[in-house]
Amino acid sequence: MRIQEGITKRSLEILKANTHGLILDIGMGCGFASIYLKLNGFRSVGIDLNRLFLNYYDLADVNPTQADMRYIGMRPESVDYILSISAVQWLLAEEEPLKREKELTLFAEFCASVLKPQGKLLIQFYPKSDVMMDELGHIFNLTGHFKGNFIIDNAYSPKKRRIFLYLEKK
Numbered sequence: 001m002r003i004q005e006g007i008t009k010r011s012l013e014i015l016k017a018n019t020h021g022l023i024l025d026i027g028m029g030c031g032f033a034s035i036y037l038k039l040n041g042f043r044s045v046g047i048d049l050n051r052l053f054l055n056y057y058d059l060a061d062v063n064p065t066q067a068d069m070r071y072i073g074m075r076p077e078s079v080d081y082i083l084s085i086s087a088v089q090w091l092l093a094e095e096e097p098l099k100r101e102k103e104l105t106l107f108a109e110f111c112a113s114v115l116k117p118q119g120k121l122l123i124q125f126y127p128k129s130d131v132m133m134d135e136l137g138h139i140f141n142l143t144g145h146f147k148g149n150f151i152i153d154n155a156y157s158p159k160k161r162r163i164f165l166y167l168e169k170k
Ligand SMILES: C[S@@+](CC[C@H](N)C(=O)[O-])C[C@H]1O[C@@H](n2cnc3c(N)ncnc32)[C@H](O)[C@@H]1O
Pocket: 004, 026, 027, 028, 029, 030, 031, 032, 033, 047, 048, 049, 050, 053, 067, 068, 069, 070, 084, 085, 086, 087, 088, 090, 091
């Protein structure tokens, strides 16, 4: 929980998020980031594939919804920020390359659609390799809707290394 809170804090710092904007927490799990957001005055809604995680704590206050980040529909241009912590590596784990590419593309297109213009996205994830890391960046780049790059904290410490994909919608 402390680690997830630390990552959330750092993510908000990178996003320079203000408390007026709405944050979509993708892959919210049992809500460590969403609860931190709520306690610090941010507005958020969260989704997760797994209902069991969503029911682990009483999360009603942080607007949890069961949904799959690959196949979700939400009103276009309805959120100011997307935050996803330690979840997107699940999409990268798909072993069949064409299927992986298709699912990552669906996810990237969804992010492009749901973010308001100039909205910001931050994905913290654990790729298995640099190739996987680049694959995610490449897919988002192909949408043509984003500018930004990777931010790597503690690059040379295997334990403390944190990889963030930080993008702004054009
Ligand atoms: C390691 S947990 C991270 C949870 C939370 N973000 C945190 O920092 O505590 C990863 C979460 O991603 C969710 N997840 C995996 N694939 C997903 C998908 N396709 N759509 C939505 N959530 C997904 C899992 O159910 C799990 O709750």
